[in-house]
Amino acid sequence: MNILHISDTHIGNKSQFNEDSLKIALKEIGDKDIDILIHSGDITRDGNLKNYKKAREIFDKVEVPLIVIPGNHDKRSGGLSIFKDYFDSPDGVFESEEEIVIYVDSAVPDTDIGRVGMVKFDMIKEALAENSDKSVKIVVLHHHVVPVPKAGRERNVLSNAGDLLELFLKGDVDLVLSGHRHYPNVHRIENTVFVNAGTISDKKTRYGDINSYNLIQIKKDRLKVKTKRVDGSKKVKHFPRKDKRIFYHFGDKIFRIVHISNTFISSSTRFLHTHFFNALKNINSLDADLTIHCGGIVEEGINQNFELAKKYMEKFTTPIIYTPAGRDINYLGYELFSKYFGEMIQSYRDEKILFQGVSSAQYDSLEGYIGERQREKLFERLGDRKQSFKSVFLHHNILPIPHAREKGLLEDSGDFLREVVDQKIELVLTGTSSHPSAVKIGDTVVVNANSLSSVYQRSRYGNSFNVIDIYEKVIVVYEINSLWGTRKILGVWERNGFKKN
Amino acid sequence: MMSKAAPKFYDVDMPIRSFVTKRLIGVRSENSVQEAAEKMVEFKTGSLIVIEDDEVVGFLTDGDIKKKVVAEGLKPDMPVKEIMVEDLITADISTDIKEVLELMAEKNIQHVLIEEDDDIVGIVTFRDLIDIERQKLETYISRE
The missing domain is CATH 3.60.21.10 (Metallo-dependent phosphatases)
Structure with a gap:
């Protein structure tokens, strides 16, 4: 045709x-x-x-x-x-x-x-x-x-x-x-x-x-x-027309990431205590190398929430890195975030792997954007890095999320998306809109996490978090239910440069 | 009193296409049953596609391992080939959900492989269809 x-x-x-x-x-x-x-x-x-x-x-x-x-x-x-x-x-x-x-x-x-x-x-x-x-x-x-x-x-x-x-x-x-x-x-x-x-x-x-x-x-x-x-x-x-559907050759497992978002820790009933602690127990047993929290740590950026969040997040046994959501830095959160959880822009890297945080949250606003200068600097830096696996994480969505309207979408998502795809960044992690999603766009896998423990979530499968396993040849993304621990595969994709089985 | 209709997540006369898991975990036919079981554990899946020379030649469920190896007192070092199911039960990707459910009932199976243009392109399990209803139960339990 x-x-x-x-x-x-x-x-x-x-x-x-x-x-x-x-x-x-x-x-x-x-x-x-x-x-x-x-x-x-x-x-x-x-x-x-x-x-x-x-x-x-x-x-x-x-x-x-x-x-x-x-x-x-x-x-x-x-x-x-x-x-x-x-x-x-x-x-x-x-x-x-x-x-x-x-x-x-x-x-x-x-x-x-x-x-x-x-x-x-x-x-x-x-x-x-x-x-x-x-x-x-x-x-x-x-x-x-x-x-x-x-x-x-x-x-x-x-x-x-x-x-x-x-x-x-x-x-x-x-x-x-x-x-x-x-x-x-x-x-x-x-x-x-x-x-x-x-x-x-x-x-x-x-x-x-x-x-x-x-x-x-x-x-x-x-x-x-x-x-x-x-x-x-x-x-x-x-x-x-059609991607590979059957995977049987994975190579060695290189890295395991737990990907969480919108914990919304607070003393209110909107924070689901049992979900959080069941998920925490499960995550600590998963033998992950790193946990990435894509923002929405607290329900609102106030002191008592941050104190509670610090206490709860310390119970995770794997290292955690964060990127803030708008609600983490509203009220006094802008100062409290750094006091309790460190820099606004965090990263993890070793010889082979790089996870680079990007700040998309705006003070006292739920809107997200990165801006031309931050974007230019980010992609310049990513281009210079020598790691064979590069990933970026931020709070806002760069692709539309089911059941969520366009509210959580990054304002400059069009440019950001084009850059990650053209630079063949292997993985992008996001955490708005509280619905899980994992798709491959170009050579980039884009994964969004549902809310781990807030009543405000949009999936009919319930609150959840993701586990991402990076093998030599493939990336596997699972969604794990916070309350029950049940797991399902969201996707399996071949990695760049490993096209043949 | 009139009861309110439950929200409808799917119609049984819709094609199965939208409910198909399009990524499948496979194992080579010469791999041992133990290796197959390890894969099932690693990927938390109850079934594997069996591959020989890049072609789908069989299907293996955790039930097969229980029934044909463990319960028989056999060693798990035997090749997958010996216990895999070679008669694949498949449905075309455009088949209605209802027909797929009927097929599962008729053959007494919980997994159906999905074909498109003679290629295996996915799988549908009984649980996938049940899972969709789970949220109602969860909402009830999670009231704290």
Whole structure:
């Protein structure tokens, strides 16, 4: 299957709309064997009748099936009703014998934000269930599910991106196409490739980039994404369709980490005493090399909580390193954290292994960001380090987490994510949103911990912590229930440089 | 009095795809039963995929080790090959949950291997399906 993927045409008056760029992209249809044209939204500049008429004129000349969804610009000024007149339904399913394309309107009228409501969420879920046996599954949304770099603060990821991500990964979706940020980007999470298109014909590009579009080829075993700029330059990425599933050669075990978060220690009933002490007993018996606490040590940063936390955390027999959450440093916590638990930025390293903490928490705020300067310094330092295994840990999420909305997501997650993936940092540990998650993005395994011992948790399996075993050839992540000690594997992945068994 | 419907985490007529564990721990057919048991302990799993020349040739559960080795008074240094189950019971990844449960009942088994395009791509255990309901019990117990 060959797809021409364009986005954010922003058809309008000539001062902003580069019609020539769009022509270059559409010319691919005649030149190459394109099966389908997919437009991931923002067809028009202002969603008005004049824009839509012009758009219809342009796309009438296209001789392959066209899938198009509205973006936030198309729904301005009540534009959705015109969209329906000129371009059919804003949501739907395109089916062929082997393929399915589910396209969904994610724009919220007269705002820039993205949302896939319950009804549309169920529509995607049902379409995936009904078409489970199709060999190619594609979803199209205007807004992005995976944070995009170089696009400013991460404000417009879909508000329920975590649930969508889980749905796509569980449903073995092959490809998710989006636009909106006017910056091309490609990530592969597990077996799903997430492609963001740049703008094909808006003069408003980012970072001095020029207009671009994607040519995507899906074969039985491989998926190829070619991002082409209108000057003819191109970047190609190849991905296998399916990862290795069966693991039987692990090599020696190198290191074991216990990964905990949101203990929320306090004297209130919201701190689950039995969960904490059962987990503590279990952790002390696990023979781990290191425990990493990804923040949320105390419920609020007040003196009595810190005193109690110090007393409880001292009962762990393995060394522990910490990174703060916003609530650890609110009230007087900013001073108490260093008094009781040491530096804000902590790390662990030996000859082979490096765990580097990053401070994403903000004083008196639950929001997280790292900032350009800290990020630059961090990745420069990581690049210089000689250890063969490098890991970064922070409180806030760098990928959306199921059942959690986007609140815990790092504001500059798009840039941070791009850097860790490009630098092939092997492991990133996070601890917001109180739901466990472990996925591989590029060559990086990203693990989030649930709350160990707070009533505020979101998993139907209950409070938990993670154990991460690093072997010579693979990484294994387990989730262990705080109360019961029951364990399940969250994932097993081959490590970088050990592709063959 | 009308009872309130319990939250529905899954429908039995949904394909099994979303409930499949997509990472499997394997053992080589020439490895000893003891090595297989060690792997089960290390990864806290009750079953292993048996591999020969990169191909799936069998399946082994902790029950097989109990029944065919320990209870028979045999030594665990025998190869996995001798006690593995060669007739693999599989279901296609697009099969409904209901049919998978029926298969488990009919064959009296707790593990079903999942296939896609003739490759083994995952496993579903009876416990995975039970686990989903566990949180209700936990919420009850954790009131302190």
